[in-house]
Amino acid sequence: MTLLNSILPFTKRPQSPAVREAGPETTVRPHYTAAPADDASAWTLTVSLPGVAKEGLSITDEAGVLTIRGERSWKRPEDWTTLHRESADAPFLLALRHDGEIDVEKIKAGFADGILTATLPKAEALKPRKIAIN
Template structure:
């Protein structure tokens, strides 16, 4: 039986535009992450389930934070895939850091498939109140009104 799939050509073009090599359905697409600020540091959490901790690499160079990881597949020899939806291969994500962080104090942990990176805010970038000197006491000005 021959089935007609009107979306086959669109799917093929979309896969090629998204960087997947023709003929492979296992190429990684992205590394989902959350980034937020709490107190005096930023926290970046990236989901990397099933990634070997030895393949995770975090580096900073010229104001760019780079995250790398790799997930391997079981040997394809003798394997008959029934469903294959999890991506394998190399993952990489880069973020540009602003001048307001202390790049030399960035730390990272990897636990339960989540890479957590702590990015401290530089002391010079934290807001502070500036006291104003030389201000005299408040003077009240009285006015009189003539009726």
């Protein structure tokens, strides 16, 4: 089969999920919205993270990328048999590049019922300002 694959590469099957999982970690990109806040001095970020407990949630900022990671707190007990699945077990991961356009020090975040709401203040240089005319 290996030989056949080398001759006819298109006969190669896609990797099975088990093989893929052994490679880089599987994560799920959560649903989110980012919208300007009412006074245009900040953005409001809403991320939907069902099944994530506060302890399993981390927000980090590194090199202009804001990363939100949520581990699912619930694990299937061993004696439960799965009959039907639509959700995933993989952790949520959302990486947003902001290139210094937000003031990371002043980010405020709240988390309730699986929804993360964060206020991302714009960096001082980007805030709308009025220039007085003499």
